[in-house]
Amino acid sequence: MRLFHPTSLLPLKTPSLINPIKQASSSSSTSRHPQTSIISSLLKSCSHSNHLKQTHAKILTLALHHHHFSFLSSLTLSYISHGLIHSAHLLFHTIPSPSPYLYNLMIRSLANHGHLHQSLGLYSSLLSSTTHHPDKFTFPFALKSCAALSDIHNGKQIHQHSICLGCENDPFVRAALVDMYSKCGYIDSARQVFDKMPQRDLVSWTCMISGYAHNGCNFEVLEFFHLMRSSGVRPNRVSLLSTLLACGRLGALCKGQCIHGHAIHTGFDTNVLVATSIIDMYAKCGSLNVARLMFDITDGKDLVCWSAMIACYGYHGLGRDAIDIFNCMVRAGTKPNHATFTSLLSACSHSGLVNEGRKCFDSMVSVHDVEPKLNHYACMVDLLGRAGRLHEALELIERMPMKPDSSLWGSLLGACRIHGDIDTGEKVADKIFELETTHSGYYVLLSNIYAAKSRWKEVERVRKLMVGNKVSKVQGFSLIEFGNQVHKFGVDDRSHPQAKEIYSYLKELAGKLKQHGYVPLIDFALHDIEDETKEASLLYHSEKLAIAFGLINLSPEAPIRVTKNLRICADCHNAIKITSKVVSRKIVVRDMNRFHHFENGYCSCGDYW
């Protein structure tokens, strides 16, 4: 009985080559042909793709394929094992009735080689086959293609098929479903599948954990890592990767050290993937020196590992070190890629290394054979703009071989804010709002440009524009780790148990800061309110709350490490510089773009951020 009418279930693109022969081949496949043994041994000895093609040609010449379909299957398998997926796919379609095994293998190979539509097309033909149907092996492969395409529509359909065909309880299918839903951004559906699992193995836990990481749910990553361990499942290197990623994003150094300890204990720390994640975690938690130490002891550094270290120096504003590492990498014979240059150019930009950045950019094509993409141009616009060379940045945009997008114009708008260029800023903002009106960051930038010159009418106009376009500001928050827990503070947040203590501490601190020359930059309080209220609202920015919490609770010699989701504001930047001097503490703040190491009244960014 047919369970499905294929056309109503899967509106998938069918492959261009439809199986021309729609009948079973059983009658002829058993007869012997004089050439059979010759071809058979030929196939077995195929060690090179050319041999394969020669064998294929011989089969065609001898017209064997009309009588011996099994040869075609063997040949398809050989093509697959040699990575000749396109040839395998073409040949597959000449096989009258491929076995379910061959179907599965072909669907998997197409998925693994990135031919995702073709993989789903083949799933669709299997579904419409009169003799076979998808089985527990098919579903994980087909779901993998949906995951890679973020294709929730077909993913849901295939989920239904797996239920109808009684495969829903297969652990592989379940894990693939969790993965598919989370890669498509449906993390709650992934969780539902996970919760219904009769038993959870290491991979299903890991799928759920990496699913949370993929969707930016970093607290849940740590929670589930803990739950997994409590349920007696021992993490392996893959589960460590997502967990380290989450620690890095949260700036949770202690937690990250704990995971690192676990990696050492289990020996996974010597794996280059885990090592790269450890390096990145330390740098993102503010411990650049430890990151470098881990980098130095990593054997078998590959492209990603080198690139990660370059990015680490970039976050911390150490452009020259980034360039040094890049040179070492090239000398070591590792060829840089797009990501390497993205990190390298960004590092130059954050350090104001204009000429060096330009040289790197020029060398991309001429030396390293890497074609610059839009984001590399964005880095260059940022590099030039930040350094005050707004005209050169504009010239570069005009010379670019591709169309600028809103984020590239956004880099230039950021530069206009730094250099207080209202005229260029307005023109750039117009360009941006032609392309994109939903991103609150651009409105805030434009508003800040006006506010810095006390142009309150325009500030109000931008605010109304936001309301008109139904854009709301992204809520700022800051994180700080204490007592095996990451504490989160919003703006003017009074929900923390220690809120009372924090607020009175800040009030007292503000007095001391003023004695040391702190003047609140009330221009950055955007609302149309009294100056005194503006000052108070600045005082309770999330990063100030988090720092006060750290100063109250952490031991006196421990540096204060805070992670913020937005760019640090100028008033906080100034206040924290003075705080570091007044309380004699190292304060490390990671904002959306980079690190600020505050010490003795100065910031490592040199106010260039």
Next chain:
DNA sequence: CTAGGGTTAG
């Protein structure tokens, strides 16, 4: 015949 994975602008 099956699964999960490291770096990347603003």
